[in-house]
Amino acid sequence: MKKAMLILLSCLLAITLAACGGGDSTDVTDGKAVGKVSDIKGTVRVALAGWKLENGIDALTGNPTIGLKEFLSQTFEKMYPNIKLELYEIPWENVKAKQSAMLLSKDVDVLYTGGAFASQWYQEGLLRELDDLIKGDSSFKKDIYLSGLFDSSYSTKSPDGTKQFGIPAVLGRRLTVFDTKLFQDWGVEPLTEKPTPQEIMEKAKKMTGKNPKTGEQNYGLYWSGNSLNGSTFVALTLAFGAKGAEGKLNDMKNVKWKLNTPEMVKVMEYLKEAAKLAPAGFVNAQGAENFGLAKNNIAIGLDQTGGATMSEWRSKKDKALLDRFEPRMNMGPKGEGWVAVDPFIMAKDAKDPKAAWEVLKFLSGYETQKFMYKNYSYTPTLKSPDFLDENDKFIKMALKVAEVGHSELMDEANPFYMSDIVPAVNGFISKAASGNAPDIQTFLNDLQARAEKWSASLK
């Protein structure tokens, strides 16, 4: 009995060790030799929102993933052997409060974070400008980045556009994606390359109801009704020419609010009409669990990433879904929408700015972006990311959308937009979905008055 137990335990131990050991495919350098670049010394503390530090498994595809620590040990640590890295993994949940605390207590030198947070910290004087470091480093090539993200995004540039405080590292994907199968079932023409809100509405209306071929309930449209950043609302303001506000982000007390204009009325009318075409759960960001997958029942998804379809492709290598779901540009006049950019930034009181700059430059550079794309499907911010999967049409489209992107005051970097406008619009959408939408002009007049009161309170 004892022998049997011993054998059983030995087998279990062997299996466990084999499972934990992983394979030997953790090379991140593609076989290239990595040599020393500099003798620069220093300790750099890095806080990374949402990055995985350890090797693991992709929960969606089941594919093994390599953690940042492994990547850095094979690359950065060989290039800069005298720079000691202290890495902190910060979950995205409530990340602003956590990283704010690190900045205030001067416990961090370099951060990866959300673009809106970076912009607010810059205005609060917590970040270091990077212009002198960029100027003094001939090896840094800003031309590799999409110019719209590097030169004119609130996430990387000061509100007046003169100072650089961040380097774009990860791009958010906001695409219009449609299901060609449902379009065929309903006999509706596919979306054009740059579908306007009117075209989307017209076609979505035709595809809401019982599918003529399958008899299943179909929904013409989906977007997240409780989005934190109101990206669909932003795209619609661009499409209808509703500016929402005029002024400068660093002078919010003097901003002229334009929230109750006829253009904004059109935006709200559109949302009111669109709310009838989405599944009920959309007000709480539910109902699109199958979008991008075989069981999908939604014809058009606004501000989608194509992530589910690409995960299926990566894990099963079956092109059926990839052929079924097609990306299109966003709803703005040039196909633009709201473009999220997550940058790397440096704390105002970084202990060793030169060493911190080398770290920041590397983590936002080509090699790291390639590594993050291959392991975690992060969208690069580069002009020519030659490492993309040739089948990844979603990222290619996202880069096109980013190229025409521009920052307006209806942006998450605007504090009143985040704290009041987005919640108010989301509240309006949920009321419209239940058939109790308030009078649009009255709603917008109230929002305008609220915005003016808010700006006045800053004076």
Add this chain to the structure above:
Amino acid sequence: MAINQEAAQPLPSTRQRKKKWMTRNDWMGYAFSAPLIIGVLAFAIYPMFAALYMSFHQTNGTSLTGKWVGTNNYSYALSDPIFWQAIKNTIYMGVFSVILGIGFSFILASLINSLKWNLGKNFFKAVYFLPNVVSGVATSLLFSFLFFPSKEGLINFLFDLFGLQPVGWFTNPAVSRFSIVIMSLWGALGYNTIIFLAGLQSVPRDLHEAAEVDGANAFRRWLHITIPYLRPIFVFMLIMGTIGGMKRFTDVWLIGGTAGNPGGSLMTVVLYIYRNAFLAGQMGLATATSYLLFIIIMLLTMALMLLNRRKDSLD
């Protein structure tokens, strides 16, 4: 003789006694408790005063000082209809959560306590306590799928079996607040039950025996002995439940987002504070609202304490 000599010595003066009181051992005691005292001062007392100071300033929180605005932050919050809507929602969800939570958990505890079989008691205690160890995030995710607004959700699927229309648990403003109450009942039932069980086991057996001799049946004994005897526990549960209910945030934020969707029905006071502090960067307004919430909680707690001042005949 020696005894007489000692008795003849005068008693040490108060001053001398004070000197003796602060002995080396006393200093050691203070030194050992210093970490705790410093911790309380640094992490509880100081933030409270700092927040109060901040509430009279216009600041984004990067520093304590900012532009002095007097009571503007307080008047801004008090004149904001969203703040009052948040108060209304918070009280609605708090009141139902506390009343139903206490009622159900007390009945449940009484049922478990009446079991003769110890193993059965422990089994039910463990079963009902399990939800208490599940995080608020996991609970919210679980219920967002259980309460899915169409037939794909488990509850609406069951409704459909009986020919009932699906309910928009978290999508219909008319029912969303009560759905949150149901969810919080599930999460808190176990903890409340354990507290009541401990109380039930402390009710003296002789009181029940005396009442039994006088001819009182089990229900009357429960009504007239058990419930009055547990009044301090009821008050404790009421106070703790009220404080917890007024601080509701995680579940409503995860389900309704920053808007407190649907239609702002899940907007609570702490969500309002969060929006101002971390989305608008108006820490002065957020701290002022925190103090308003503190005053509301204090008043409610005082009212509940007053309710318990009546001298109980069983004390």
